[in-house]
Amino acid sequence: MNDKNGQIVKCSSCGAANRIPIDKTENHPKCGKCHTELSVPEPTNDKYTLRCTDCGAKNRVPVNKINENPKCGKCHTELHTDELFVPQPVMVTDANFEDRVMKSPLPVLVFAWAPWCPTCVKTSPIIDEFAADAKTRVRVSKLNVDQNKMLAARYKILSVPFMFIFDNGKLKDSMPGGMEKHDLMMQMAHYL
Numbered sequence: 001m002n003d004k005n006g007q008i009v010k011c012s013s014c015g016a017a018n019r020i021p022i023d024k025t026e027n028h029p030k031c032g033k034c035h036t037e038l039s040v041p042e043p044t045n046d047k048y049t050l051r052c053t054d055c056g057a058k059n060r061v062p063v064n065k066i067n068e069n070p071k072c073g074k075c076h077t078e079l080h081t082d083e084l085f086v087p088q089p090v091m092v093t094d095a096n097f098e099d100r101v102m103k104s105p106l107p108v109l110v111f112a113w114a115p116w117c118p119t120c121v122k123t124s125p126i127i128d129e130f131a132a133d134a135k136t137r138v139r140v141s142k143l144n145v146d147q148n149k150m151l152a153a154r155y156k157i158l159s160v161p162f163m164f165i166f167d168n169g170k171l172k173d174s175m176p177g178g179m180e181k182h183d184l185m186m187q188m189a190h191y192l
Helices: 081-085 097-102 118-133 149-154 181-191
Strands: 006-010 017-020 047-051 058-062 090-092 108-113 139-144 162-167 170-176
Touching (some): 108 118, 118 139
Antiparallel strands (some): 047 058, 108 162
């Protein structure tokens, strides 16, 4: 845990909490109670970026604070950090589209496909790979247009494969055909 005066490190021997000043973390600090050398974790600047599902504001949450019930900086609503770790790709249906796509705290790539489409079958492993690489930054979802006719009609999907990008509950981009993983990363970079 970090605070403005340094880092709090728990002793592995006696369990005592020790405040280590920022300028002393590299000098092999010892526990104030039992004098065991403390293992000070490296400070991290990694952050998750996610939107508040209430007001839509983007929030950057440090990795080490993700389990501390962070709140939106704008409206102070608790952020849905559990959404960062939903297994991907997410199967989207007429029934769950609102929750999984429109209310997502992350930008969403929707891959519209059909089981009879050979290009879709060829593109699907690329989408799965992209989903694994983009986890916690982008929500990747798949929409079977044959089983979800309402969404296919709503977004006028006349051919597959087709991809949509949603951010903050709004359709931002649409792309016909399949894409390589690198091209998908480049398309999604605008929304991260």
